[in-house]
Amino acid sequence: MQRLLPDALSDRLREMIVEGELSPGEKINERELCESFGVSRTPLREAVQALAKEGLIQITPRRGARVAPMTVEDLDEVFPIMGALESLAGELACARIAPNQVSEIRVLHNAMVTAYERGDRHSYFHLNEEIHDRIFKAAGNQTLIQMRRGLAxxxxxxxxRANLSAARWKKAVSEHEEIVAALEARDGPRLSRLLRDHLAGKLDTVRAAIRAEMAEREGAAD
Known part of the structure; x- marks a missing residue:
C-alpha cells in the first residue's frame, strides 16, 4: 500500500471505525495497522490521538487504545445538538442557495438512489454525506459549519449503522426525496423540520439496536 500522510491516515482509520471495519471495543493493533498502511508507529499514534479527540478512540494508560463504544447516553447527548444544527442549516440554505447548487444536490440524490437500488451501502453513505455537506455549504455560515464539524x-x-436496517434504509431514501423536494421549493420551515426528523429517526434506530445488543449480552451472561 502507498504510504499515507498523517491526515490521510487519520481519514482512513476514521472510515474503518465509522463503517464498522474496526468494531466498538476492538483493540487498536498497532503492528497490524502499521504493516497494512506501510507506516511507522509514530504517524499511526498521531492519527490515534487525533481520533481520540474526536471521541472515536479511547486511550487507557498501559492498556493501549480501543475503538470507543457507541452508547445510548452519548447519542442522546450529541444527536439533539446535531439535529438543531441541521435544522438551522436547512432554513438558511433555502434562503441562500443558488439554482446550480440545487441542481447539483438533485444529481447527487439521484446517484444515491441508484446506489441504494444496487445495495451499495458504501457509495450510498458517501453520497448521502455529500448532500448534507452541500446543504451546510449553501447555508453560508462558517460558524455553523465549524460547530457541525466538531460533532460529525x-x-x-x-x-x-442506522442504514444497516433494511426498513430504516428504505425509509431514509424516501425522507431524502422529501428533503430535496423541500430544498427545490425553497421551503425553509419544511426543510428544517424534515432534516431534524430525519436525524431523529436514525437516532431511534441506533438506540434500539444498542439496547437490543445490551440485552443479548446480559442474557448470555446469565
Missing amino acids: ARVRRARF
Whole structure:
C-alpha cells in the first residue's frame, strides 16, 4: 500500500471505525495497522490521538487504545445538538442557495438512489454525506459549519449503522426525496423540520439496536 500522510491516515482509520471495519471495543493493533498502511508507529499514534479527540478512540494508560463504544447516553447527548444544527442549516440554505447548487444536490440524490437500488451501502453513505455537506455549504455560515464539524465523527458512525436496517434504509431514501423536494421549493420551515426528523429517526434506530445488543449480552451472561 502507498504510504499515507498523517491526515490521510487519520481519514482512513476514521472510515474503518465509522463503517464498522474496526468494531466498538476492538483493540487498536498497532503492528497490524502499521504493516497494512506501510507506516511507522509514530504517524499511526498521531492519527490515534487525533481520533481520540474526536471521541472515536479511547486511550487507557498501559492498556493501549480501543475503538470507543457507541452508547445510548452519548447519542442522546450529541444527536439533539446535531439535529438543531441541521435544522438551522436547512432554513438558511433555502434562503441562500443558488439554482446550480440545487441542481447539483438533485444529481447527487439521484446517484444515491441508484446506489441504494444496487445495495451499495458504501457509495450510498458517501453520497448521502455529500448532500448534507452541500446543504451546510449553501447555508453560508462558517460558524455553523465549524460547530457541525466538531460533532460529525460521533454522529457519522451512528448514521452509517442506522442504514444497516433494511426498513430504516428504505425509509431514509424516501425522507431524502422529501428533503430535496423541500430544498427545490425553497421551503425553509419544511426543510428544517424534515432534516431534524430525519436525524431523529436514525437516532431511534441506533438506540434500539444498542439496547437490543445490551440485552443479548446480559442474557448470555446469565
